[in-house]
Amino acid sequence: MSQIVRRLGVAPRLRGSATAATCPDLFELADGNFAVIGTDVTDSLDSQLPADAARADYERIVVITRETLIKAKPDIPDA
Template sequence: MRTTVVRRIGDSPRQRGSMSGQSCPDIFELSDGSFAVVGREATAELDAELPPDASRADHERIVVITRETLIAAKKDIPDA
């Protein structure tokens, strides 16, 4: 079964003040219950900064979203 985007989590970039479309971090809930994040790719910058008990597979990337994006999504993130 193909995974699809079910809904946006939090406010849209436009609601958060991005009128230019140049900076649009976003969070989406997927049909399989996972979440997808659109953000700035920062693997090279932050990989060595991960704590000792954290790891990243070769196919995974570290993505940064703004604090504002995550706080705006908080109301839509399920507790369970």
């Protein structure tokens, strides 16, 4: 299992999360992949995936806020 190298964007508290109740987050991993903390919406969106998309049994569909991704954009590598 890879290790977290850095957060992409700003900490949830700096985006207005005063509690641990809502803390979407993005992290870059040592192996170059990314980890996402988000709300699990697999049950509600799984049937809406386009025909050319698939999800393995061990994968989940998660949602992060628009603000979380926008704040992380400057930290996301181009390549």
